[in-house]
Amino acid sequence: MRRRKKAKPHIEVTCSYCGLKTETFVATPDHLLFCRHQVVGFPPTRDCMTDYYKERKDVRKKEEQEKGLFNKQEKQLCEEDKEKEKISRAANAAKLDEYLKELKRKKYEKRLSSN
Numbered sequence: 318m319r320r321r322k323k324a325k326p327h328i329e330v331t332c333s334y335c336g337l338k339t340e341t342f343v344a345t346p347d348h349l350l351f352c353r354h355q356v357v358g359f360p361p362t363r364d365c366m367t368d369y370y371k372e373r374k375d376v377r378k379k380e381e382q383e384k385g386l387f388n389k390q391e392k393q394l395c396e397e398d399k400e401k402e403k404i405s406r407a408a409n410a411a412k413l414d415e416y417l418k419e420l421k422r423k424k425y426e427k428r429l430s431s432n
């Protein structure tokens with residue numbers, strides 16, 4: 318049978334979320350401390366870690382939404398550019414077409430005159 322862990326020494330930490338001092342806390346891998354007041358078998362009466370991450374997630378979601386909006390604007394701009402490019406390309410193509418026709422005509426005329 319495993320021996321029970323010794324009780325933690327009496328320490329107080331400051332919660333990274335609410336800023337209150339607490340003796341019952343949880344630590345995260347990124348060295349943040351949060352108060353967690355929970356009686357085993359009951360939902361926690363205070364769980365700052367969950368609140369903290371929930372809040373962060375909400376912030377991230379908001380940021381992503383804003384980013385998404387930005388991307389959309391960027392995409393729209395891109396499409397405008399593409400449209401412009403298409404038009405200029407079409408203009409160039411028309412010019413090229415004209416030029417090729419002219420070239421052909423000249424060749425044809427040259428052939429006619431040489432015959």
Ligand SMILES: [Zn+2]
Nearest residue numbers: 332335352365
């Ligand atoms: Zn707290």
